[in-house]
Amino acid sequence: MAVNSVTVLGAGSWGTTFAKVLADAGRDVTMWARRPEVAAEIRDEHTNTAYLPGVRLPARLTATADAAEALAGAEAVVLAVPSQSLRANLTGWRELLPREAILVSLAKGVELGTLKRMSQVISEIAGVNADEVVVVSGPNLAREIAQEQPAAAVLACADHDRAVAIQQASFNSYFRPYTNTDVVGCELGGACKNVIALSCGMAAGLGFGANTMATLITRGLAETARLGGKLGADPLTFAGLAGVGDLVATCASPLSRNRTFGERVGRGETVAQAQAAAGGQVAEGVMSCVSIRELARGVGVDMPLTDAMYRVCHEGVDPARVGAELLGRQQKHEWS
Structure with missing residues (x-):
């Protein structure tokens, strides 16, 4: 299952960064961008200044605004659009997907309404087995990776061979991917950490320090693990890169959109003001707290931070x- 030709659908910061990772690993990468001018800049100037200013993109990475052109001959297709718009986008691309291509999800969230994880949405719309979708998770702040700072990630898929194929396609001198077969745990960790990062940002905006931050991260991880356990995840996943690793990076870094959004609200801005200040980039936790809260209530899991x-x-x-x-909540044992 060697992968040499990859299409990345979506030209935001993480999609562009993962495309760079793949190209730096020796793959031929074609990106699809919604706006023709962004595609032209990536193709001709090897930059994407709207999302990764100052970052030079590899010569073997190209781009187009034509989805059919982007997908032609792809051996792997990376879906790099926000979680709440994945269904609509993928519906438009469904007939263009190469039949044998490995589908890879970069989105982190739980879909509103259906309460499905991203691999489940992809399975439903693309007509593939959910076990065949590879999920990317971990402490992956796009700008740091685009600057080639050392980082690791988890590639989760029940079909381990598919995860290994993407692992080999993305491994390079600064990006170290690990494989995992616990898709449920990796996806829940990636979705819940955005909500917890909002709380850490709000705490910072209110002027609280490291003790408060550590408390929120730890208790956030506890409620994520409770939900994961109820839904069949492996508890060890939450101690790894897709759990505590992603949670620490997202909660602590000013590069995290969710933390930054929360900090603005903590300082007194309204949600609408904080959203406008984000410049159009999505703070996924704002909508994920709705779907995760509903999911938790449906299975009887207490998630007070969410x-x-x-x-x-x-x-x-x-x-x-x-x-x-x-x-002021009722006192209890730590693990109850």
Whole structure:
């Protein structure tokens, strides 16, 4: 299952970065960009200044705004669009997907309404077995990886051979991918960490320090693991790159859109003001807290931080108030 020709659908910061990773690993990469001018810049100038200013892209990476052209002959197709728009985008691309191509998901989230994970959405729309979809997760802040700072990731797929094929296609001098067969755990870790990062940002905006941050990260990981355990995930996954690794990076870094969004709200901005300040880039946790909260309630899992972020983002409750309520919850054993 050697992969030499890859198509990346989506030209945002993470999609462009992962395309660079693949090209630097020796693959021939074609990107699809929604806007023709972005595709032209990537193809002709080898830059994507809207999302990765100052980053030079490899010569063997090209781009087009024509999805059919981008997908022709692809041995692997990387889906690099936001989680809540994945279904609509993939529906438009479905008939163009090469039959034997390995499908790879970069999206982190739980779909609103259906409460499906991204691999399940891809399986449904593309008409493939969910076990055949490779999920990318881990501490993957796009700008740092684009600058070739050392990083690792997890490639999760129940079909281990497919994960290995993408592992070999993306391994290079600065990017080290590991494989995992626990798709459920990796996807839940990737979705829930965005919500927890909102809470860490709000805490920072309120002026709280390292103790508060560590508490939120740890308790956020605990509620993520509770949900994962209920849905059949391997508990060890949450101790790895797709769990604590992704959570620490997203909660601690100013490069994290979710943390930055939360920090603005913590400083007193409204959700609408924080959204506008993000310049059009999506803070996935804002919508994920809705779907994750519904998913948790449906299986009887208590997720107080997720519920708090829902109340701030969708009910307008003051972050300081929900913080006080979290501290005032009934005392209990740490692992109950």
